[in-house]
Amino acid sequence: MFYIESEMTQIRPFTQAIDRLKTVHLRPTRQRLGLVRLLFEGGNRHVTAEQLHAEAQAAQIRVSLATVYNTLNQFTAAGLLREVTVEAGRSYFDTNVSDHHHFFHEDSGRLQDIPSDQVQVKDVPPPPPGTAIARVDIVVRLKSQEK
Amino acid sequence: MFYIESEMTQIRPFTQAIDRLKTVHLRPTRQRLGLVRLLFEGGNRHVTAEQLHAEAQAAQIRVSLATVYNTLNQFTAAGLLREVTVEAGRSYFDTNVSDHHHFFHEDSGRLQDIPSDQVQVKDVPPPPPGTAIARVDIVVRLKSQEK
């Protein structure tokens, strides 16, 4: 342990990001590392490709929008992210892949997690013959309160 | 009552379609009447704009795809239809506007109603301050059963 504090905080997150990618068998490229750090350092997030691309630019991480899309899809396929569908025409990606649901603020387009223990679906009907339930999604749509 | 049977069955649905449009203050144009009849004569339906346009063509109802889109949006705004979002990139419109939920067959893209009395959400969390719940959507995603 001979790193000084400032070096530690620089290096540790990189190591974590690299490990996260290695775990899912994706090469830790400069672009993926940058996106992993934006996505996973700092709590649960819900982002669109466009948003993440803008953030990357702001953070001096040079990456094309096409690569952001491809990366988000790869991360989703690898189980690092979960795609949330609340609006036709726009895809959100959620860094929280555990069982939970969402509030959706219709006017701002913002998503917010609802822990799974806070909502329960009572009596999910049996799936039709020949099918199995892949997932149950609950979206609580919110409008701003009119007085 | 002096119409013969064949004339009755011709005329009654038109009258109903006209009334349905008048109720929501939309002029009963040839295109809207055709679409209303396709949508509402024959049980609950879940359609995309593309599907409805194809049906209209098949039924000799001349209407452009742009008008189908505009009409579906107008009907939704008027409360005649409800938009169901299950896949980013495609909008479904549901002729059932009462409180209910959906099965979504992921491989076929088919939607199926779940009557509201068959699922219950237990303990919907309170909406964040300044907001009110507009709607709670439950989508049960189905995959075809692999043996």
Add this chain to the structure above:
DNA sequence: GTGATTGCAAATCTTTTGCACTAAA
């Protein structure tokens, strides 16, 4: 007549893809 509605083509928006170039193993 007059304002609403329609059709068409063009525009827009989001997302995907083909391919030559670059980088990781």
Add this chain to the structure above:
DNA sequence: TTTAGTGCAAAAGATTTGCAATCAC
């Protein structure tokens, strides 16, 4: 080296829009 990954521009798919022609009232 060898194969995976990237950027760019072009393509694709869904939906919206501008505007002249048409239709309902």
